Amino acid sequence: MEQGMILYQSKYGSSKKYAHWLQESTGFGCMRTADASYKDVLPCTTLVLCGGVYASGIAGLSFLRKNSHKLKDKKIAVFCVGASPYDERALLQLKEHNFRQDLNGLPLFYGRGAWNEGVMTWKDRTLCKMLQKALAKKDPATYEPWMEGCMASVGQVRDWCDPSYLTPLLTYLQEG
Ligand SMILES: Cc1cc2nc3c(=O)[nH]c(=O)nc-3n(C[C@H](O)[C@H](O)[C@H](O)COP(=O)(O)O)c2cc1C
Numbered sequence: 001m002e003q004g005m006i007l008y009q010s011k012y013g014s015s016k017k018y019a020h021w022l023q024e025s026t027g028f029g030c031m032r033t034a035d036a037s038y039k040d041v042l043p044c045t046t047l048v049l050c051g052g053v054y055a056s057g058i059a060g061l062s063f064l065r066k067n068s069h070k071l072k073d074k075k076i077a078v079f080c081v082g083a084s085p086y087d088e089r090a091l092l093q094l095k096e097h098n099f100r101q102d103l104n105g106l107p108l109f110y111g112r113g114a115w116n117e118g119v120m121t122w123k124d125r126t127l128c129k130m131l132q133k134a135l136a137k138k139d140p141a142t143y144e145p146w147m148e149g150c151m152a153s154v155g156q157v158r159d160w161c162d163p164s165y166l167t168p169l170l171t172y173l174q175e176g
Pocket of ligand 1: 009010011012013014015016051052053054055056057081082083084112113114115116120124125127128146
């Protein structure tokens with residue numbers, strides 16, 4: 001594959017795990033968005049951003065937004081990591097929610113991450129508990145897949161990270 005860079009933004013480690021698996025498969029460079037500047041990605045033909053999903057927002061996109069006009073000639077892909085099971089419609093909603101203006105049209109891939117309320121910050125844990133409380137009042141028959149995933153995770157410690165989630169992205173990167 002051509003020269004590339006993987007940037008990741010990960011609060012609890014799953015996106016970091018996927019970024020390193022991707023690095024092993026591609027030989028691309030890999031660094032945190034917090035440590036990266038556009039100069040680090042300037043020599044690359046390909047750029048992949050791996051970011052966790054928090055309340056429907058994809059972490060790390062601000063790097064792409066900030067530098068979008070400087071990155072126009074690059075092949076860019078986003079791999080987001082959430083706790084919900086893979087769902088085509090939910091991915092489309094994430095795209096609509098996160099890819100506005102300059103990011104419109106970017107390919108988005110998905111990997112399932114992890115869930116452990118025990119390691120969350122107090123703020124994150126409180127937010128998740130509030131969401132679960134609100135969902136508990138709804139009729140489970142009307143749940144979207146991510147809502148089912150959210151409710152099934154209450155009090156659980158789960159790690160769904162699996163390198164096979166990277167296959168569609170690797171195929172995309174290998175296409176000319
Ligand atoms: C505050 C908070 C909000 C979250 N919101 C979502 C969400 O909207 N959709 C989802 O699928 N997962 C959601 N999650 C689960 C995370 O995406 C999941 O734990 C993922 O593995 C996080 O990536 P990271 O380990 O790289 O930080 C949320 C987690 C937290 C702590």
